[in-house]
Amino acid sequence: MALIVEGRVIGLLSLLIIAGSIIYYMQRAYSGKLPKLRRLAAVNQIDEILGRCVEMGRPAYYLMDTVTMDNPSVLAPTVAAFQILAYTARSAARLGARFFVPVTQGLAYTIASEIVDEAYKAENKQDELKLDEAVMYLPDGADRMYIINHMWSDGMAGAFFLGSWYHKAVIFTENAARVGAMMLGGTDTTHNIPFLVAICDYSIIGEELYALGAYVSEDPTVSSSLAGQDVGKFIAVILIVLGSVLITLGMSIKGLLSM
Amino acid sequence: MQIPMILTAVIGLLMIIEFFFPMPASVTSLNVTLRSFVTIISATALILGTIVLTIFHTKKVGTRGSEWYYSIVYVVAFVVTAGLGVLNVRDTTFLWIYNNMTSPIGAALYSLTAFYITSAAYRVLRARNWNAAVLLVCALVVLLMLIPIGAILFPPVVPLGEWIRSFPSGAGFRGMIIGTSLGIMGLGVRVFMGRQKEHLGIREERRDSE
Numbered sequence: 359m360a361l362i363v364e365g366r367v368i369g370l371l372s373l374l375i376i377a378g379s380i381i382y383y384m385q386r387a388y389s390g391k392l393p394k395l396r397r398l399a400a401v402n403q404i405d406e407i408l409g410r411c412v413e414m415g416r417p418a419y420y421l422m423d424t425v426t427m428d429n430p431s432v433l434a435p436t437v438a439a440f441q442i443l444a445y446t447a448r449s450a451a452r453l454g455a456r457f458f459v460p461v462t463q464g465l466a467y468t469i470a471s472e473i474v475d476e477a478y479k480a481e482n483k484q485d486e487l488k489l490d491e492a493v494m495y496l497p498d499g500a501d502r503m504y505i506i507n508h509m510w511s512d513g514m515a516g517a518f519f520l521g522s523w524y525h526k527a528v529i530f531t532e533n534a535a536r537v538g539a540m541m542l543g544g545t546d547t548t549h550n551i552p553f554l555v556a557i558c559d560y561s562i563i564g565e566e567l568y569a570l571g572a573y574v575s576e577d578p579t580v581s582s583s584l585a586g587q588d589v590g591k592f593i594a595v596i597l598i599v600l601g602s603v604l605i606t607l608g609m610s611i612k613g614l615l616s617m
Numbered sequence: 618m619q620i621p622m623i624l625t626a627v628i629g630l631l632m633i634i635e636f637f638f639p640m641p642a643s644v645t646s647l648n649v650t651l652r653s654f655v656t657i658i659s660a661t662a663l664i665l666g667t668i669v670l671t672i673f674h675t676k677k678v679g680t681r682g683s684e685w686y687y688s689i690v691y692v693v694a695f696v697v698t699a700g701l702g703v704l705n706v707r708d709t710t711f712l713w714i715y716n717n718m719t720s721p722i723g724a725a726l727y728s729l730t731a732f733y734i735t736s737a738a739y740r741v742l743r744a745r746n747w748n749a750a751v752l753l754v755c756a757l758v759v760l761l762m763l764i765p766i767g768a769i770l771f772p773p774v775v776p777l778g779e780w781i782r783s784f785p786s787g788a789g790f791r792g793m794i795i796g797t798s799l800g801i802m803g804l805g806v807r808v809f810m811g812r813q814k815e816h817l818g819i820r821e822e823r824r825d826s827e
Contacts, residue, residue, distance in 0.1 A: 444815035464666030495666040556741035568800030
C-alpha cells in the first residue's frame with residue numbers, strides 16, 4: 359500500500375512548505391521579529407464608509423451573499439467575511455453608525471449575531487444595539503426584495519459586499535450605487551470580481567479578502583502570517599517559469615504532476 | 618473557551634490526513650460521520666433562524682411596527698406551508714405551493730439579474746480613463762465574437778476574442794486563483810492554530826485573559 363494517496367504528493371509537499379512558512383513567520387513574530395507589511399487601504403476605507411454613515415445619519419449594510427457553510431468553497435470566504443465583520447461591527451459601535459447585517463442561512467445567522475453582539479459589548483455600547491434588528495435572518499429568495507426595498511427606504515450611506523458573491527453581486531451593488539452609497543466590495547469568486555471592482559468605490563480582490571481578516575485582527579502574530587503566504591507566491595512564480603521553460607524545451611512534466 | 622478551537626483543529630487535521638494518506642476504514646467512517654454533523658448542525662441552526670424570524674414578524678404585527686402588514690403575509694405563509702409540510706411532506710397541496718409559488722418566485726427574482734447586469738454594464742463600460750477604455754474595447758470584441766452577427770460583420774473578432782479570453786483573461790484568473798488558494802491556506806493555518814477566532818464570536822479582549 360502506498361504511503362501517500364497517488365497523485366497527491368505534490369499537493370502535500372506544497373501544503374507542508376507553505377503552512378510551514380506561515381507558522382515560521384508567526385513564531386518569529388512571537389519573538390518580536392515582525393515582517394514589514396504594506397497597510398491594506400481597505401482598513402481605512404472601512405472607517406471612511408462608517409464615518410460617512412455617521413455624518414449622514416444613515417445606516418451601513420454588511421452583506422455576505424452566499425453563506426452556506428456546509429459548502430467548502432463558500433466556507434472559507436464566509437469565515438474571512440466574519441473576521442472582517444468583527445472589526446467592522448466594532449468600528450460601527452465605536453463611531454455610533456447604524457449597522458444592518460442580513461444573513462440568509464441559519465448557521466451563519468447565529469454566528470453573525472454572536473459576532474455583532476460581542477463587538478458592541480467590547481465597545482460597551484450594548485445599550486445601542488437592537489440585535490434582532492441589526493442582524494436579521496432572511497431566507498434565501500426573500501432577501502433580495504427585502505434588502506433592495508430597505509436600501510431605498512433607509513437611504514443607506516455605506517455598504518460592504520464581502521464574502522462569497524454570485525449573481526446577487528450585480529443586483530445589490532447596482533442598487534446601492536443608485537442609492538448613492540459608498541461601497542467596499544470583495545470576493546474570491548473570480549467570475550464576480552469584475553462586477554464588484556467596476557461598481558464599488560473600493561474593492562479588495564481574491565486573497566486580499568483573507569489578508570484583510572488577518573490585518574484587522576490587531577494581533578501582530580496573525581498579520582505576520584501574511585509574509586508566509588508570500589513564500590507560496592514566490593514558489594508559484596518559480597514553478598510557472600520553470601514549467602514554461604520545460605514545456606518550451608519539449609520536456610513533459612505530466613509524470614511529475616501525477617505523482 | 619479553548620474547546621471550539623481544539624475541536625476545529627483536531628477535526629480539520631483529521632480531514633486533511635484522510636485526504637493525503639490512505640487510512641483504515643474506521644478513520645474514514647469517523648470522518649464521514651463528522652461530515653454528517655455539518656448537515657445536522659445546519660438544520661438545527663435553520664430551525665433557530667426560522668423561530669427568530671417568526672418571533673420578529675409576530676412582534677411586528679403585535680406592535681404595529683413599520684410595514685407590519687407585510688409581516689402578516691409572512692406569518693400566514695409560514696403557518697400554512699409549515700403546517701402542510703409537517704402533516705405530510707408529500708402532500709399535493711404542499712408540493713403545489715412549492716412548485717407553483719416558491720419556485721416561480723425564485724426564478725423571477727433570479728431573472729432580475731438580467732436587467733441589473735445591463736445597467737451595471739453601462740456603468741462599467743464608460744471610457745473614463747485609459748484602463749476603462751481598454752476594458753471597453755475588450756468587452757466589445759468579446760461581445761461581438763459571442764453574438765452570431767458579430768462574426769459575419771467583423772470576422773477578425775473571432776480569433777481576437779478567443780485570444781483575449783484564453784490568454785490575458787485566463788492568465789489573470791489563474792493568478793487570482795493561486796492568490797486565493799494561498800489566502801485560504803493562510804486562513805486555515807491561523808484558524809487551526811487558534812490565533813484567529815473572530816468567526817466564533819470571541820471578543821478581542823478575551824485573548825489577553827486566556
